[in-house]
Amino acid sequence: MPSDDDYTIRLYEPADREGFLRLYDEVFGGGTEAWFRWKYPDNPYVAHVPMFVAERDGEIVGARPYMAFRLRNGDRTALGLQTGDTMVHPDHQRRGLFTRMTRQSFDYYGDLDGDVLTFSIPNALSRPGYLKLGCREVGQLATAYRIQDPGALASGAVARAGGAAAPLIRLGQGLWSRRSPTPDDVTVVHHDAVPAGTLSALYEERPPDGVHALRDERFYDWRFDRPDWDYETYVARTTDRAEPIAAVVVGRSDDGDSDTAALTDVLPLAAGSARHRGLAAILPRVASDHADADVVVADRSTLPDDLARAHGFLADDRLPLSAATTPTILISRLFDGTDDPPWELHGARLDALDDWTLTLAERNTF
Known part of the structure; x- marks a missing residue:
């Protein structure tokens, strides 16, 4: 059995790309060069690939990548790194590589000038490992589903709901869905792409309270250039x-198991009467244009409750979905090179969900 000394833990280098993709295909399946370039080397917020790898005998056997965002709260920003695609080759698991890669990343980013924090959504199996490394649970990120094909409950974006809950979900949608008046003085224009200037200007009119991804034009140009989704x-x-x-x-993805339409970003991020009227006009159009999707997904906090109910969205932190789903838990901590980091950044509590304002755009799976 290899010892700890047989592994080198280090920052990613450009020559590691093929090894990373081979490992990704072995552990998860899929993963293209275009997807890799978009997510990591082409990210506009860092000048390096934020990834640590475990190497043995010249082979990449583990990877601890981060997807970078520029996070904003008030007038100040910080670098936010979201975990994702963490993997260790099956032949090299249970040797502490996950912990070693993560600790080295904490040390590296803790030594950089400026504020750097992680905000992540690990699954239930990996979450305890992050908590042992000093992260804290922030709270549940609730997701709302408009389930248009209950048969899709067994796979894809709504796999957690489980087929056994389908009758309860149909009943809930039937009880809670109702007609919603569409404002007659609001027009909706559809764009086949993502107009970065228009959306960035709309965001800047009323930036929200709470930590969130800065939505400048480069955010929209990069974030929605993802090659495995259409926006x-x-x-x-x-x-x-x-x-x-x-x-x-709206993002659209067909992973072969289910066809998902996702309300990936909803603007303005801050609530208001004009926003409510605009969404009242947009949501019926989205429902009509994407009637063939198995499911329409949104972050629950982005939709006013009355509009969500009117258009048949069910939240996974409420019955009936909460009875059959696994909560999506946000965790966070500052990289500061210590075992006891501060929990306040620019006036926000990093371990308090009310101090965050996140949409699906801040989740690396959409």
């Missing part, structure tokens, strides 16, 4: 003003 945008305007009052970026 389009719905922009709402009233007849008495030229500027938009609301917008929704």
Whole structure:
């Protein structure tokens, strides 16, 4: 059996790309060069690939990557690194490589100038490992589902709901869905792409309270250039003003098991009456255009409760979905090179969910 000394833990180098992709295909299946370039080397917020690898005899046998965001709270920003694609080759598991790669990443980013934090959504199996390394649970990120094909409950984006819950879910949607009036003075314009300037300007009109990804133009140009998803945008305007009052970026992905439409970003991020009217006009259009999707997904916090109910969305932190789902838990901590990091950053408590404002755009799976 290899000893700890047989492994080298180090920062990713460009020559590691093929080894990473081979390992990814072995552990998860799939993963293309275009996807890798988009997610890591082409990320606009770091000048390096934020990844640590475990190497043995010249072979990449483990990887601890991060997806980078520029996080904003008020007028200040910090580098936010979201874990994802963590993997260890089956022949090299249970040798502490996950912990060693993660600890080295904490030490590396803790030594950098400026604030760097991790915000992550690990599964139930890996979450205890992060908590042992000093992370804290922030709270549940609730997801809302408009389930259009209950048969899709057994796989894909709604796999956690489970087929056994399908009758209960049908009943819940039947009871809670109702007609919602569409404002007659609001028009919705559809864009086949993501108009970065329009969305960034709409975001800047009313930035929200709470930690969130800065939505500058480079965010939209990069975030929605993901090659394994297709994105389009719905922009709402009233007849008495030229500027938009609301917008929704919808992503579409068919992974072979289920066809998912995701309300990946919903603007403005802050609630308001104009936003509500805009979404009241956009949601029926989205439902019509994506009636063939198995499921439409949104972050629950982005949809007003009355509109979510009116359009048949069920939240996984409430019955009936909560009876059959596994909660999606956000964890966080600052990289500061210590075992006891501070928990306040720019006036926000990093371990308090109310101090975060996140959409699906901040989740690396959409």
